[in-house]
Amino acid sequence: MIRVASVPAAHPFVRHIQPPGSAGFLTLPEIFHEPGRWWPPRRLDPRWLRENAGSFDVLHAHFGYESLSVDVVRSAVRALAEIGRPLVVTVHDLQNPHLPDDADHLEQVGALVRAAAEVTTLTAGAAREIADRWGRAARVLAHPHIVPLEDLPTKPPAGDRVGVHLGDLRPRVAIEPVSTELRSIGSFAPVTVDVQTDAWESADAATRNNIESIGADQLLVHERLPDDELYDAVRRTRVQVLPYCRGTHSGWLEMCLDLGVAVAVPRIGYLAQQHPDHPSVASYELGSPGSLTAAVRSLIDAEPECAGWRDFRRAQRQRLSSEYAAVYRSALAVAA
Numbered sequence: 083m084i085r086v087a088s089v090p091a092a093h094p095f096v097r098h099i100q101p102p103g104s105a106g107f108l109t110l111p112e113i114f115h116e117p118g119r120w121w122p123p124r125r126l127d128p129r130w131l132r133e134n135a136g137s138f139d140v141l142h143a144h145f146g147y148e149s150l151s152v153d154v155v156r157s158a159v160r161a162l163a164e165i166g167r168p169l170v171v172t173v174h175d176l177q178n179p180h181l182p183d184d185a186d187h188l189e190q191v192g193a194l195v196r197a198a199a200e201v202t203t204l205t206a207g208a209a210r211e212i213a214d215r216w217g218r219a220a221r222v223l224a225h226p227h228i229v230p231l232e233d234l235p236t237k238p239p240a241g242d243r244v245g246v247h248l249g250d251l252r253p254r255v256a257i258e259p260v261s262t263e264l265r266s267i268g269s270f271a272p273v274t275v276d277v278q279t280d281a282w283e284s285a286d287a288a289t290r291n292n293i294e295s296i297g298a299d300q301l302l303v304h305e306r307l308p309d310d311e312l313y314d315a316v317r318r319t320r321v322q323v324l325p326y327c328r329g330t331h332s333g334w335l336e337m338c339l340d341l342g343v344a345v346a347v348p349r350i351g352y353l354a355q356q357h358p359d360h361p362s363v364a365s366y367e368l369g370s371p372g373s374l375t376a377a378v379r380s381l382i383d384a385e386p387e388c389a390g391w392r393d394f395r396r397a398q399r400q401r402l403s404s405e406y407a408a409v410y411r412s413a414l415a416v417a418a
Contacts, residue, residue: 083108084410086170087138089123090146095174095333098226099402106407110138122149128161135165140410142170143194148178148187155190159197168199168417170409173220176211177351179254179329192216199413204331205355223405225356227395228333229313229340234395238342238386243300244271244378245319245343247334248293250306251281256327256348256368257292263374264296264323271382274300274319316341321381326350327368335363340395342388344381346374361387 084107088096092112100109113124124130126147141162147155162169171194178187195201195212201220203209209220227234244267248255264273275298282290282303294301307315316322316337321344324334330351338345344362347353354365361384364377 084407084414085110085137085139086142086410087125087140088142089125089144090120092120093144093146094228095226096142096144098228098399099406101399101403105403107140107410121146123147126150126155126158128154128157131158131161131167132165135167138167140168140170140413142172142410144172145174147190148181150190152186152189152193156193159193162197166417168413169194169197170200170202170413171195171198172223173201173203173208173212174331176208176215176330177328179326180252182253188215199416200409202409205352207352207355208330221405221409223402223409224398225331225333225336226399226402227340228337231392231396231399233313234340234392235317235342235388236392238388239317241318241320241343242272243319244273244321244323244382245316246273246275246296246298246323246325247316248275248277248325249281250278251285251289254326254328256325257289257296259327259369260323260325260374261292261296263372264298266375267378268297268299270379271320272300273298274302276302276304276315279303279305313337313341316343319343320386321346321378323374323378324348324353326353329353331356339363339388339391342386342391344384344386346377346381 086107086109088109090112091109096109112120114120123146173191178184181187195216195218201218202223203212203220204225206222209222212218212220267273275296322338323346326348332353335345335347335353335356339362347365348368349365357363364381366373366377
């Protein structure tokens, strides 16, 4: 059994590339600093790597290392070479949605990708960019389900609203470019806007005015929701709008489809490549008048469809677990 030290380990993406039972590899439990907080990731601490070399066979870096310096990431790469443990990297973000400037992030990703025994990513577009930037061929392995398999619906939820989740107002959130169109959407569908309490309270007057100018019939300001409450809130909508101006891939997109909710995604990064033919996904051009409105209207007019999605995700999970097992075996062979 291959022991995989994952960064992070507690995220649904990581949990859901390994099915119940043996899959040829075991993802080791998360190392928490305190309940629920795994960042900054201790498994990229060079000292931890040297002191715990015997506890794992492969290190798999996904995301969550932006809180570390570029030098620490480079030192972690050197430590892995010293202890003879291979590195696997899944490139989720070529644009980090949490940061206003990608310079350090790309230095970190580049250091990991160049040193990795195996590189994977989620879409063909991202793989081409990785090859162009760093000369590495990345295996394209799909994003797994986010919602637990047993909670995937077999029929569409009964929601009739358009939801816009602004969350903690990270740099990826584009309020102003979508606010005018959201007002237009409000003329034919009720709109709910969610924002987290701490972000709302610390927002400046211009940001608050932009949010209020949407004219949503529901503006919900609340603490960060636990997963079960978040899923319930999303199920009450017919369409979710992703108001992003930055990013490469989207777990929120995957979550919406898992819940049977249609989703309008901006044409940024490679979001539209995650499910290019899914009838419940429509893309829009950020800042192009009428584009978002047309995307939302097309999704509302379409017949909701989620039959067979649970079976699809279950089969996908089995396939991904086999594919990642092959990645880990290959990484160990490279390091041998």
